[in-house]
Each structure stands twice: as C-alpha cells, then as structure tokens.
Amino acid sequence: MNLLQFANPIGWWAVALAVPVILLYVLRTRLRRQQVSTLLFWDQIFESNRPRAWWQQLRRLLSLLLQLAVLALLVSALVDPLWDWQQQRQRRVVLILDNSASMQAVDGEGTTRLRAAKQAASALVRSLRGNDRMAMLSAEGTPRVVMGMTDHQSGLIEAIDNLEPTDSPTSLDAAVTLAKRLLSDIEGEGEIIVLTDGCFSATDEWENEPRLTPYRVGEPLDNVGITRYQVRRSLLDAVGYQILVDVTNHGEEAQNCRLELTLEGELVDVIPLELEPGQTDTRVIDHTSTLGGQLVAELDVDDALDVDNRAVALLPRRDPIPVVLVSKGNLFLKSVLESIPLVDLTITNESPDAAPAGGVLVFDRQSPATLPAGRVLVVDPQTDTDLWKLGEPISDPLVGSVDSDSPLTKHVRLTNVAFPDARQLDFQVDAAPLIQSAMEQPLFARLPRKVGDAVVLTCSLEKGDLPLRIAFPVLMKNTIEWFMGEQGELSPAIPTGEMLSVSLAPIQAGKPGTAEPAVEEADPEAKDADAKLTVVEQAPETDEVQYVLVSPADSQRPLAAASDRAIIGPLLTTGVWSIHNGEDYEKQAANAATQTDASVEVPGVQVACNLVNKRESDLRSRIDISNIDELQLLSLGGHSLWFYLTMLSVGLIATEWWLYQRRIVE
16 A cells, blocks of 8 residues: 655655765865974874764764755655645645735735735745645636636746736625635535635625635725716706716725816816715716716825726717708897807708708798708798698787696796787697697697607797797707707716626717717626626627727727627726727728828727725725735745755755865864
C-alpha cells in the first residue's frame, strides 16, 4: 500500500547538493609554510588548544550532519510529500472576487480595494498544492466564471491580474449560487472563498452556506455620492426642463461640497451643499434651454470613490417647429405665433398642398374645401370644408365650459369671455369639443384624422378682447406643442447592472443623433440566479439589419435584435451607451479616418447609465467577517510557514559555514 507520494519527484535531484557540502568539510585548509626563529611559542599555543574532550573532536562532524539535515529538509520541501489521507482530501476551491463599484475605493495607502484583493487572491493561488484545484468567479452585476476548475496556477494568476473593475453593484448572492453549482459536479464538499469589502447586507443564502468563507478587504471609509439623477422636459414650458438629483453623505462627519451641472460642456448651475452624516439632499432644479444632449452632474468633493461623484442624463433636444401661416394679414395671430418658443414662422397667401414636414399649417379666415394632410389649425373659418359645414352665427357666444383635462386647454381661463362672430359648426367627423358656449355649442374643437389631426377655433380675432387676454397665447402655445407631441419627455438614466428593452424605431426611421429611446425594464424573471446572463452577445448571421452596441469607451459589440426592439445589458460601465446600425457605424468610422463628412450624425439610440446606488456608495462594511490579514494561507506571501523556517535555517547554516571558512591561518 502506497502511503506516501511526492507531488514534485523531480525535486530529488537536489540531493546532489550533498556532494559539494561533504567535500567542503573533507577538504582541509592548506597551511602556508613560514620560517620562524623558534617553535617554543608555537608549541605552547598548540598545547593550550589541543582537544582534551571527545565531544570537541566530533564538533566538525556534527556541523556536517547539521548541514546535511538542513539539505534533507530543503529536498523534502521541493518534492512536496503527500500522504494518502492528504490525497483523499485534495482541495477544491471556488474563489469569488468582488469587482463591483465599491472595490474601486482608494484606501489610505493609495491602493484600491480591488488591487489589494487581487494581491491576496494571487497569494492564495500560490499556496495551492500539486493536486489542488481552483475556479474563479467575478461578482459584478452578472456573476461570471472567469476560469473553470483547474490546477494551472499561472493561468489563474493571469486571470486575476486581467480582471477589470466594473461600475455595477455587487451580486455576491448570485455568485455564491453559481459557485455551489460548480462544486456540485466534483467529489467532496469543496470550499468557497470570497474576497470582498462587505458593502452589502447578508442574506440567508449567504449565512446558511457552511462551505463559505468570506474575507474583508479594506477599512470603513467616508464617502459622498450621487444616489439619484434624472432629467426630463418640463410639462409647462416647451424649452424648460427639470432635474431631479439626490446626494447622500455616507460618512460619520458633515461634508460641504458643490454640485456642478453642465450641458454639452457648458456650465449650467453650481449648487452648494451642506450634508450632515447620513443625510440625503434631494433637489428639483428648473432650467430652460432649446439644446439637448448630455447633462452632467459632478460633485466637487475629495473622497474615496470617484465613480459615484459623476452622473449623466440625456436631455431631449428641441428642434425648431416649422409653422406656415396662410393669412392676408392678422397682426394678433402673427405676434402670438412668433412669441411661441421654437416656432419658425412662415407667412403666405396661398394654401400649400400639405402641412410642412414636422410642422403645423395654420389657416386664418380661409381654408380649402379639403384640408391638406398633416397637422392643421383653422382660426375663424369662413367656408365649408370636408370636416364641417358652417351654420348660423351663435347668438350668445359667451364661453360656458372649458375642458380642463385636455392638454390643448390646460391653464386656459375664459370665464365670461365672448367669442365674437362665432358660428355654429356641423362636424362631419367625430369631433371633441374643448371649449363650448353656454348653450353647449362648440367654439374650439379637435378633429381626428388619419392623415393628421385638425383643430378649429371659431372666433373673430379682430373683434372682442380675446387676443388681449393671456388665455389666447396660452391656447395657441398649447395647440402647437400638442401637435408636436413633446411634453415632459423623459429619457431615463439607467442604474448600472440593469437590463433594458430598447426600441430601435429611431434607428429604423433614420433619425440622426436621437437621445430618446423607448426604454422598458426587461423581464424581471431574467434577473434570478438561473437566468441572469449577459444578453449582449454575438448577433446571428442573417440577412436582417445588424446592430452594434457602443460603450462609453467606444468599444463595439455586435447586438442581436428581434424586430423593432433589442435587449441589452447588464450595463457595467457608467456613461452614455448607444446602439447603431452596424453598416452606418462602419461608414462613420471610415469617414472619421479619412476626415470626410465628419459632421454627419449616425442614426442611433442613446442610453445614459449611472451607479446611483446607496448601498454601493456606502463604503462601510455591513457584514461581520474576518479581515483578509487573518487568512493564514495568505500570510508570508502564500507559502506554508514551515517553508520559511526551512529557508531561515538554510540561511543560518550558510552564514555559520561562511564564518568558519573565512578563517585565515597565518
């Protein structure tokens, strides 16, 4: 029965070192001849130093035996002997390395927590014996197997060194579940070692796993971070927008800092903040701008974590609205339309065949028999059209009711206001009256059409005081903005680690530079431990349009898309991600390389991604686990203690031998 095996039999060659050791003790130092006048004094010295005890004669032999014993110990270390019971208890380790956002925090010595964890993980790998096996997992937004079960130490160390940090929250529960699956296919119980900073709350999955051994990296640190950030267009103002931002102080001391807001690189606002320990400051900030693009919030604060000090959102831009006014001259209507933000007004006497592309066609006191296709507004109609027949004048055109729920008449106050020369309208379609007289006769109505809705206002602007009231410009502004359909648009910024369902309609419609994706949360069942996989993957080879997902660092990945939607994520890096038609994006890259058509925007959909996670920004451990310094396997560089004792013995014996041999006999 073979009770002892050797993990490294080639180490037996080190036994050959015994030959020079023995020779050095056998060979004696040759004495140099020297003539002297007398031997009297030399004889006295020789007599006084003559060995008088038997153990003194054995001193050289004991020194030789000691050297050979140390050599034997060194050879034993090299051949790495293993007993049968050790072979039966070979280690099967799954190492989980936390590379979430909080692991980017810089400790007092200027080293990130991830860097310290990598050093500890490398030392743990070096401590493995010949028959031990280890697998490595990462615990980012979606846990993944970095390297399967192997005994290839250099490969494991390389995988550890190449592991990149992410900006996503930690997912250690899912990582532990994945680790248990890896261990379920091997003999023995195995063990799970986790290197983390503990910035999460323990769950039953964590606490009830006996094979789990966690170790903490880093000490508690104070931190201030942006924990919520969104922007949307105003519901009241076409060029206005609102910013919602939360800033939280995760620390034990009060913090004074500034929040700087920039839109496409231009400074918008600077907000001073005074935060007490544990306080969250919520701000709703109103601003106006016709521009759109990246609205960046950045904290001017010196703390341990940088990734949560910056957040970005996409503000939908406001393009000029082409409005064509068909009129023989109406100062009131012209002035009101010109005062509406974004309106690009054109006045003509002839009726066009259709409304301007992306704009509105306005008729003043005239209208063709068949209204043109597109968005149409008719003021004070004087003739019949395909949508209505003119009736008799209204005898008492006082306003009786206003539909306050309609976006066309919101904030419109017309109590006891007369609509002079208003006439009854016999609608030929299903109209929606929004303003009616006291006798419930329509004065302002919306008429749905397949070729574009129409709105009609039956009132003479040259008579009465309606144009002089604030209600009239509000009514016209509401109508134009309702036609354009741009009220309170929200292009949501997504937390890192999330999966999204994104509409590809803007790309298919060829809209350049759009920042208005239709974003929905992906199926929540896809987030469980069984199905939480990265769905940004290689697109299949088909004749359909292929898309590319471009990261904030401009790296590209093919994207599989079905019909008009695509599932992307989890997004692990903060910044602006974009989706483009693959062919168009390749052309853009070629143009950029040749510096031709560099200003052409490629149709695409953009998505902003931020950390905005209170749990991840709090750099204080919330679970009670041992510090990584207490891991015995990682002490002294990852080797067993007896190895260093052997090396120390070798050093001491070598020093003793050198001191003995350096004696000079004159």
